[in-house]
Amino acid sequence: MAANQWWASESFWRKTAIWVTGGSFVALIFLTMDTIPQISSGSKRVPAYSVINHRIEYKFDETRHVQVPVIGAKEPLFGKELTEEEAEALVKLGKLTTQSKNCMNCHTLLGNGAYYAPDLTKSWLDQYWGTKEVREEQMLAFIKDPSDKVHNSMGRRMPKLEITDEEARGVVAFLKWMSSIDTNGFPYNFKSIEQEN
Amino acid sequence: MATLGMLDSANLNGGQKLAVKYFTVAIVLFGAQVLFGLLSGLQYLYPDFLYGVLDFSVNRMVHINALVVWLLYGFLGSVYWLLEEESQHEVVGLKLGNLIYWVLTAAVTVVVLVYLLVQIGPGKESSIWLINEGREYIEAPRWADIGIVVSVLVVFYNVAATFSKGRYTGIAGVLVLDMLALFGIYLAGMFYTTNISIDQYWWWWVIHLWVEATWEVMVACIMAYGLMKVLGVSRKIVETWLYIEVALMFGSGILGLGHHYFWIGTPEYWFSIGGFFSALEPIPLVAMVVHAVFDAGARHVKNNNHPAMAWLIAHAFGNFFGAGVWGFMHTLPQINLYTHGTQWSASHGHLAFFGAYATIIIAMFYLGVQRWRGGVWMSGDLPGNGWKWKWSLGLLNLGMIGMTVAMLISGYVQSQIERAIEGSSWTGYFAAQIHPWFVQGMWWREAFGVMFLVGFILLVWDLLTIGKGESRPMQVVVSHD
Numbered sequence: 001m002a003a004n005q006w007w008a009s010e011s012f013w014r015k016t017a018i019w020v021t022g023g024s025f026v027a028l029i030f031l032t033m034d035t036i037p038q039i040s041s042g043s044k045r046v047p048a049y050s051v052i053n054h055r056i057e058y059k060f061d062e063t064r065h066v067q068v069p070v071i072g073a074k075e076p077l078f079g080k081e082l083t084e085e086e087a088e089a090l091v092k093l094g095k096l097t098t099q100s101k102n103c104m105n106c107h108t109l110l111g112n113g114a115y116y117a118p119d120l121t122k123s124w125l126d127q128y129w130g131t132k133e134v135r136e137e138q139m140l141a142f143i144k145d146p147s148d149k150v151h152n153s154m155g156r157r158m159p160k161l162e163i164t165d166e167e168a169r170g171v172v173a174f175l176k177w178m179s180s181i182d183t184n185g186f187p188y189n190f191k192s193i194e195q196e197n
Numbered sequence: 198m199a200t201l202g203m204l205d206s207a208n209l210n211g212g213q214k215l216a217v218k219y220f221t222v223a224i225v226l227f228g229a230q231v232l233f234g235l236l237s238g239l240q241y242l243y244p245d246f247l248y249g250v251l252d253f254s255v256n257r258m259v260h261i262n263a264l265v266v267w268l269l270y271g272f273l274g275s276v277y278w279l280l281e282e283e284s285q286h287e288v289v290g291l292k293l294g295n296l297i298y299w300v301l302t303a304a305v306t307v308v309v310l311v312y313l314l315v316q317i318g319p320g321k322e323s324s325i326w327l328i329n330e331g332r333e334y335i336e337a338p339r340w341a342d343i344g345i346v347v348s349v350l351v352v353f354y355n356v357a358a359t360f361s362k363g364r365y366t367g368i369a370g371v372l373v374l375d376m377l378a379l380f381g382i383y384l385a386g387m388f389y390t391t392n393i394s395i396d397q398y399w400w401w402w403v404i405h406l407w408v409e410a411t412w413e414v415m416v417a418c419i420m421a422y423g424l425m426k427v428l429g430v431s432r433k434i435v436e437t438w439l440y441i442e443v444a445l446m447f448g449s450g451i452l453g454l455g456h457h458y459f460w461i462g463t464p465e466y467w468f469s470i471g472g473f474f475s476a477l478e479p480i481p482l483v484a485m486v487v488h489a490v491f492d493a494g495a496r497h498v499k500n501n502n503h504p505a506m507a508w509l510i511a512h513a514f515g516n517f518f519g520a521g522v523w524g525f526m527h528t529l530p531q532i533n534l535y536t537h538g539t540q541w542s543a544s545h546g547h548l549a550f551f552g553a554y555a556t557i558i559i560a561m562f563y564l565g566v567q568r569w570r571g572g573v574w575m576s577g578d579l580p581g582n583g584w585k586w587k588w589s590l591g592l593l594n595l596g597m598i599g600m601t602v603a604m605l606i607s608g609y610v611q612s613q614i615e616r617a618i619e620g621s622s623w624t625g626y627f628a629a630q631i632h633p634w635f636v637q638g639m640w641w642r643e644a645f646g647v648m649f650l651v652g653f654i655l656l657v658w659d660l661l662t663i664g665k666g667e668s669r670p671m672q673v674v675v676s677h678d
Contacts, residue, residue, distance in 0.1 A: 102316070190620045
């Protein structure tokens with residue numbers, strides 16, 4: 001090895017390693033400082049928790065060429081309008097429930113998790129729930145006891161996870177709020193529930 | 198000095214004695230990982246199997262957590278293994294190191310028992326503190342998180358203090374800084390937030406920056422040490438390569454983080470950053486293949502530990518294909534839109550973790566067992582022509598490649614039917630899951646999983662018996678320091 005060449009020397013590469021690592025890390029810090037405000041709740045991409053008081057749709061955006069969530073008219077969850085604090089408390093209960101019941105080791109959320117069960121990112125908008133009139137009741141019943149409901153011909157069934165009424169409402173609130181996040185068009189070509197009046 | 202052919206801890210230095218303990222737990226957890234992987238794979242085929250007793254969520258959680266923890270044990274063991282030789286100094290704070298080993302192992306046992314017996318809790322923060330956090334890969338309850346940070350911090354202290362009292366080599370410098378990052382980045386995953394976008398943003402710091410940056414640099418250090426020990430490559434060459442690999446790995450890996458920020462709510466500029474830097478991520482892995490294969494060739498594959506050398510080469514290729522090729526295959530946003538969160542991810546995950554990490558730790562196991570038996574002969578001409586290590590090498594690698602390809606085929610079907618055609622709806626998901634091609638992929642995955650298990654059993658058998666009663670001392674490889 002031509003050890004006397006500058007490009008093959010140990011010290012050149014040591015310095016390069018240090019500068020490249022430091023530079024990348026500094027760039028990451030700056031990008032993080034720019035990204036975090038853009039994904040804080042209440043931002044354009046990640047709406048405030050009180051978005052659960054509104055209708056949410058998933059529509060094709062002609063300029064961005066992706067489907068994006070559209071926040072529509074007032075349509076409070078379970079027919080009751082919540083303040084920002086109440087909405088946050090309910091969504092928090094829902095997310096805590098999804099974590100303590102280990103949902104992510106079967107389902108994916110925002111595409112991350114396991115693949116044994118469907119993605120929950122836009123599940124609030126899924127056609128599976130029939131019509132928007134029966135959706136909330138169906139979701140509550142399903143979350144509380146899914147075990148006797150056949151999901152598919154393979155017999156893959158979600159277990160009953162001792163979820164209380166209030167926790168189930170929280171989970172629905174969390175799912176509704178999550179469906180309002182702008183995920184850059186993921187999942188692609190999603191066919192959402194019929195919501196026209 | 199040494200008693201050849203007999204397991205005798207008098208053959209080991211202080212750090213190596215501790216390393217053997219770490220390696221032992223690592224192998225046990227490796228076995229648990231394989232077992233729970235087979236159980237969860239079986240549930241794809243027979244969903245009623247253990248339904249309501251050990252559900253898929255539990256089995257899969259144990260499967261992936263055992264993976265993370267056994268690799269961590271493997272790394273910590275490897276670091277203790279090379280510490281005294283590298284620094285030419287006794288491990289500072291060895292007693293504390295031993296104590297922390299027992300504390301960590303007790304904690305891991307409690308966590309696994311809680312996973313299996315308690316499983317879930319109410320939707321309160323107390324569940325996250327005591328049962329599990331419900332966040333893929335870092336499910337460990339918060340109390341255990343704190344324990345892990347303290348443990349890694351103690352190992353970091355031992356390593357840094359030992360090197361600063363003894364010889365401070367190039368490997369030492371990289372290792373110390375890497376361990377600092379190893380415990381520092383873990384902190385990013387240790388809080389609760391209701392905002393799932395922010396939650397996932399930091400979650401990826403732990404998952405990606407650990408796995409695709411600090412762990413890769415950790416294995417580069419171990420590889421450097423391994424090539425010096427097994428092949429006798431000179432330190433100057435090895436350390437120059439190490440710096441090259443660190444530059445390429447951190448240079449591509451830190452901002453390569455962006456490929457996880459496509460769909461979690463983050464701004465669109467991550468498309469370009471993530472796409473560009475993750476396209477660079479395979480380059481350091483190519484460098485590593487060149488490094489290992491060139492050195493082996495330059496020395497006419499003359500080495501003092503055939504199984505370890507074979508696993509080092511398996512690592513170089515496994516890292517390149519699993520992490521590099523299989524990762525790059527679906528890392529660009531145009532493709533990732535369809536493949537993210539499907540069996541493609543599982544396919545990549547399996548080959549990458551095995552190829553990049555499991556392989557090199559197995560190489561360290563062989564280095565360990567050779568020294569533990571007093572530095573026995575482990576070159577050619579082993580009794581039975583070394584059939585056990587050769588078969589286990591073959592079965593583990595073939596089993597893994599088989600699983601990977603099977604899941605990739607299922608992944609193709611899934612991304613076509615569920616994503617492209619059915620638009621990711623609930624019914625689309627199940628339409629893909631019941632498609633015969635998908636199901637066949639899952640069958641092949643399970644079959645190759647069994648092959649992997651056989652390879653694992655052979656590996657354990659071989660590690661327990663190789664060099665037993667061997668009277669020849671190990672071949673000397675000449676290092677030109």
